[in-house]
Amino acid sequence: MAILTTEDLDAATVEPATVVFAGASWRHFGLKDVDNDGDVDLVLHFECQQVNLDSHATEACLEGETYDGQQVGGCDSVMIVPSDSAKDSDKDGFRDAVEACMGTNLWDDCPDSLSDDAWPPDIRVNTLVEVADALLFLEAYPSVYSTSPNYSQRLDLVASDGVVDVADALAFLSHFPSACTNP
Numbered sequence: 001m002a003i004l005t006t007e008d009l010d011a012a013t014v015e016p017a018t019v020v021f022a023g024a025s026w027r028h029f030g031l032k033d034v035d036n037d038g039d040v041d042l043v044l045h046f047e048c049q050q051v052n053l054d055s056h057a058t059e060a061c062l063e064g065e066t067y068d069g070q071q072v073g074g075c076d077s078v079m080i081v082p083s084d085s086a087k088d089s090d091k092d093g094f095r096d097a098v099e100a101c102m103g104t105n106l107w108d109d110c111p112d113s114l115s116d117d118a119w120p121p122d123i124r125v126n127t128l129v130e131v132a133d134a135l136l137f138l139e140a141y142p143s144v145y146s147t148s149p150n151y152s153q154r155l156d157l158v159a160s161d162g163v164v165d166v167a168d169a170l171a172f173l174s175h176f177p178s179a180c181t182n183p
Helices: 096-102 131-140 166-171
Strands: 028-032 041-045 059-065 071-077
Antiparallel strands (some): 028 041
């Protein structure tokens, strides 16, 4: 998760110790220009298991303060998955809880198009996840930032740092070759 620097806020002035996401404290943080606009942003990593949301929650909020006491925050939509941590609704090898954190569809094991949020990413859309998919992934997403219309949270797998890049492509290499089922 990232707090982006804007005209109204310098993310480097946010006191990391004050930042919480749905009641969870961050695990680690760093300053990095994740949206490639020349400004430093604050990147925070949270563990999904520590987020405090009930099963009916549809929104989660991040809150904090700058070093001089200015309140910062924002909210976004969330989807709560069943508490069965071992459940894999679409039988794609990724637990529902993991897919929810990645922002993928818990009930779709095979993408029908590049914009489909199924996991793993079948870039060639041929029901096989293979090395050719990683090469096409790298060609299509050499460094796509969260502010780009081509950005996809499900492809920002490694650090959820707001940029889809080679590190994310390498994250799904362990799934080669694997098959999925398209109707």
